[in-house]
Amino acid sequence: MRATMFLGGVLALTGILTSATLADLPEEAVGNVVPFDRTAHNRLVWVADMNSPYQAHSRAYLINPDTGTFISMLDLGYWTTGIQLPKSRAQIVAAETHFTRTTRGERQDFIVTYDAASFNAVSEIPIPPKRASVVKMQGTAALTDDERFMAQMNFTPANSVTLVDLKAGRFLSEEVIPGCANVFGGGDRQFHLLCGDGSFVTLTLNDAGDVLGKTRSDVLFDPFSDPITISGVRDGSRWYFVSLAGVIHEFDMTPAGVSHVAAWSAFSDDERDDEWSISGFQHLALHAATGHLYVLTHQGPPETFEDPGTHVFVYDVATRKKIDDIELAARSLSISISQDEAPLLYAIGAHIPMPILAQIWVYMTQGEAAFYDVMQLGLDIYDADEGEYLRSVPKLGHFPSHIQPW
Numbered sequence: 001m002r003a004t005m006f007l008g009g010v011l012a013l014t015g016i017l018t019s020a021t022l023a024d025l026p027e028e029a030v031g032n033v034v035p036f037d038r039t040a041h042n043r044l045v046w047v048a049d050m051n052s053p054y055q056a057h058s059r060a061y062l063i064n065p066d067t068g069t070f071i072s073m074l075d076l077g078y079w080t081t082g083i084q085l086p087k088s089r090a091q092i093v094a095a096e097t098h099f100t101r102t103t104r105g106e107r108q109d110f111i112v113t114y115d116a117a118s119f120n121a122v123s124e125i126p127i128p129p130k131r132a133s134v135v136k137m138q139g140t141a142a143l144t145d146d147e148r149f150m151a152q153m154n155f156t157p158a159n160s161v162t163l164v165d166l167k168a169g170r171f172l173s174e175e176v177i178p179g180c181a182n183v184f185g186g187g188d189r190q191f192h193l194l195c196g197d198g199s200f201v202t203l204t205l206n207d208a209g210d211v212l213g214k215t216r217s218d219v220l221f222d223p224f225s226d227p228i229t230i231s232g233v234r235d236g237s238r239w240y241f242v243s244l245a246g247v248i249h250e251f252d253m254t255p256a257g258v259s260h261v262a263a264w265s266a267f268s269d270d271e272r273d274d275e276w277s278i279s280g281f282q283h284l285a286l287h288a289a290t291g292h293l294y295v296l297t298h299q300g301p302p303e304t305f306e307d308p309g310t311h312v313f314v315y316d317v318a319t320r321k322k323i324d325d326i327e328l329a330a331r332s333l334s335i336s337i338s339q340d341e342a343p344l345l346y347a348i349g350a351h352i353p354m355p356i357l358a359q360i361w362v363y364m365t366q367g368e369a370a371f372y373d374v375m376q377l378g379l380d381i382y383d384a385d386e387g388e389y390l391r392s393v394p395k396l397g398h399f400p401s402h403i404q405p406w
Helices: 002-024 269-273 356-366
Strands: 045-049 059-064 069-075 091-099 107-115 121-127 141-143 149-155 159-165 170-176 180-185 190-195 200-205 211-216 233-235 238-242 247-254 257-265 276-278 284-287 292-299 309-316 321-337 344-351 376-383 389-393 400-405
Touching: 121 159, 121 170, 141 180, 149 180, 159 180, 159 200, 170 211, 190 247, 200 257, 233 284, 238 284, 284 321, 292 321, 309 344, 321 376, 321 389, 321 400, 344 389, 344 400, 376 400
Parallel strands: none
Antiparallel strands: 045 059, 045 400, 059 069, 091 107, 107 121, 141 149, 149 159, 159 170, 180 190, 190 200, 200 211, 233 238, 238 247, 247 257, 276 292, 284 292, 292 309, 309 321, 321 344, 344 376, 376 389
């Protein structure tokens, strides 16, 4: 009886307090969605997240790196391979895969255009359901230099590319190019595909988007003794790639085709003796104005080239000499850099939210695999010139792997 009376009193008091609280609340103004003003931000950066292991809703996050704040997000469907950021118009372009029952049903692939102010999807171009779903995002799609045509890498597992006219909003064709996969821009009507034999194939289009020809370069590197990775960076027609052994390869990609310009080692003999190697998924970044090339590195044999990096080595591409060594605040999967006069270096860092002594105890008793469930991936931001760690955007999705300054 007493318990019942007590409970009744508590409920009555709660009702009185709730009524009084509700009565005192001011009327709230109706919210208003304001279009995004890109000019109000000095620097912006996109981070693509495959959302692994639940890849049905992969995403791209827009970050203000100067404040470390989150601005917006795009839902890019199943297992994104990143976005394209045309400079000539306020749009964002993505190749997306969707299923009619989310994780099953009919597969449907699209090239989707988003408005860069509202972030709403404004158009879809259906394409053959063959888009490659891969972890590394560089070279999976490219725009021609005039940003009218787009090529999307396919893998079924046969190699082909889907060609799309973004201006007309239509699918053009699928071009089968056996043994050639990742695609790069270089000309108003050209795409260049990296091939498994060490050559490149150049596709040339006319103004209607028809393929006029396919030309193959000479073999420009040895893919059997020391293959290059797909992590290429660009300054005009000059592209920089790196091999598993840490050799920087310079290529010219022009409407005439692809030619090899130079090859030079990123590591000294002493660094090779200490087993310094390239690292991660996106292991090159280039600041075009200064000609500084940033290479994500770690200590380990060449076959560990996808392991997270601990340092970033900096090179002057004019002299092809190392000029700096930046020690990272966390082991990192990918790097990129802003293109302004005081550039920021971006890194996707792996953070473990526990004291260092606890980390040592967990490692000694349970092994490295015990960290996988607690590890948090975020965007780490550095002063690129000084190498100083500035801030982080923590817990950025489940598997962010690609960075694109905007």
